[in-house]
Amino acid sequence: MSLASQNVVNKAWNFAHVLRDDGLSYMAYTEQITFLLFLKMAHEQTKRPYNRKPMVPAKYNWEQLLKKEGDELEEQYRHTLEHLGSEKGMLGDIFKKARADIHNPATLKRLIVDLIEPVAWSSMEADVKGDVYEGMLARSAEESPKGAGQYFTPRQLIKAIVDCMELVPEDTVCDPASGTGGFLLAAHDYVAKKYGKDLDKDQKKHLRKAFVSGWELVPNTARLCIMNLYLHGVDADPPPIRSGVDALASAPSDRYSVVITNPPFGKKSSISIVNEAGDLEKEDNVYERQDFWTATKNKQLNFVQHVKSSLKIHGRCAIVVPDNVLFEGGAGETIRRNLLRQCDVHTLLRLPTGIFYAQGVKANVLFFDAKPAQEKAWTRKLWVYDLRTNMHFTLKTNPLKRSDLDEFVKCYRPGKRHLRKPTWDAEKNPEGRWRSYDYDELIKRDKVNLDIFWLRDKTIEDSDDLPEPDILAQEIADDLQMALEQFQAIADRVRE
Known part of the structure; x- marks a missing residue:
């Protein structure tokens, strides 16, 4: 794993400890990270050089989360997951029965602004998203050996x-x-x-x-x-x-x-x-x-x-x-x-x-x-x-x-x-x-x-x-x- 990937994994794990104190399991936290990461990367891929047609409706895209603060942010995140889960096709399958398990608006804001937003995930040479997920599973497996990490193929x-x-x-x-x-x-x-x-x-x-x-x-x-x-x-x-x-x-x-x-x-x-x-x-x-x-x-x-x-x-x-x-x-x-x-x-x-x-x-x-x-x-x-x-x-x-x-x-x-x-x-x-x-x-x-x-x-x-x-x-x-x-x-x- 590259130094850049390791730094992101470490930062992600520090947030996991914060959310652990709020009662969120490590695997649940990993899932919440993937929701946010998906929204960020889906947004990135509508820009140059990808220029893909937006998959996420404008009302529920990444920019809407960046704009909100406090209770409005928590409400926007919850409505985003609920609405995207009702969409047809691939988007609906991705967010099917998704729940917003991060209830502290301040923590959610820090996660969005400090962890996800600064990184241009789509343009990084290594599969940093994969590195983050693998790193999180490794840490989670250390904490709970029966976690989902046991099925993660190297x-x-x-x-x-x-x-x-x-x-x-x-x-x-x-x-x-x-x-x-x-x-x-x-x-x-x-x-x-x-x-x-x-x-x-x-x-x-x-x-x-x-x-x-x-x-x-x-x-x-x-x-x-x-x-x-x-x-x-x-x-x-x-x-x-x-x-x-x-x-x-x-x-x-x-x-x-x-x-x-x-x-x-x-x-x-x-x-x-x-x-x-x-x-x-x-x-x-x-x-x-x-x-x-x-x-x-x-x-x-x-x-x-x-x-x-x-x-x-x-x-x-x-x-x-x-x-x-x-x-x-x-x-x-x-x-x-x-x-x-x-x-x-x-x-x-x-x-x-x-x-x-x-x-x-x-x-x-x-x-x-x-x-x-x-x-x-x-x-x-x-x-x-x-x-x-x-x-x-x-x-x-x-x-x-x-x-x-x-x-x-x-x-x-x-x-x-x-x-x-x-x-x-x-x-x-x-x-x-x-x-x-x-x-x-x-x-x-x-x-x-x-x-x-x-x-x-x-x-x-x-x-x-x-x-x-x-x-x-x-x-x-x-x-x-x-x-x-x-x-x-x-x-x-x-x-x-």
Whole structure:
């Protein structure tokens, strides 16, 4: 994060403390920031060099908030959110059920004048708005580990994944668990920057109207995603994000050329219901879908089946999955066998711990291509890159950088996968992180286990190579957290 971005994040966090004293949660504060930030950037984009047609009615635009003071300002802000929420199309979706939770006019004025107004958000080179949001989520996660930050995918990882996907202007990109839109924004920006002035009129329209699609179950998160997309030039109507809709509930009506996603962590699928006493309770949800290979309560396994169904023939997928998707028996084995046979499962990236806000997460990125039906298995060779063994990252002291993924992207060989070569060699380079496994090797593994590793763990064998105490303590805590979740899953199954 740049110094300018860090300064804005720090200032935003100082305001958060003020509003915390007024009883506003950190996540609620983040949402209020996005309302104001959207109004400011929508105003900026009506000016040069953007010259976009005003989206916000003049009576409720950013300039009206700047003019007001005291109770009139608080009233204007409240009416603005209420009115914009009643608008049709993308604007109405962005402000749907929006509430003005900042009730102190003096604090609201300072937020507008001191934090938002001085910054020319649209013209800054870095995605400072993204930096602010990520910074706020990081701070919020520190204060409350169960906050929404646990589902925020590191943007450096997103960039590396998108760099591997060989995106072109004609693609249709889907994220069935879009969150705040990190993958969709990165995909859109990749094509916009790579092809830029070479795009013809129809391609530009496609990029604005139909290039990205997504689902987000949590309405407030979907709101942030739609805002982000609009402010990056996506102005589809109806909005490209389906808010409050469970993507797993039904088979996809459309197929896409690219699916990139990081479904929310947590194994069980459940739905919220109101029981006879009027209380909210969770009910286990098994999705009975004809397009699924098998029925399971494991949400991650269901997402793997769903994204396979969402792909066009020859469509490409990159999905972040926890380790259990790679080794779990029963439904997991059934899904892996079918995936290896019916798709070209060509790449697995083993991710390091300590890069997500949620604790105890051990995850991977699985890359595969959809293929037409045939008797012979489509997967010929699975290439595995191990970025986990002997790698130590933390959110604070050693965060994941894009450069940490440079070797993986180079080994991946986007557009030239047939030229891949291993960096691992049993004699010449036993520490190599990149090697392949043939289909016949994979299918013979117990339960078709794809949780593959081969590097010597130096932290176990050599005490001189132990990581710093804070990193080691966090890794122990992560392992304990994962063990507790697995014990809980066993306890749940025993009760069933």
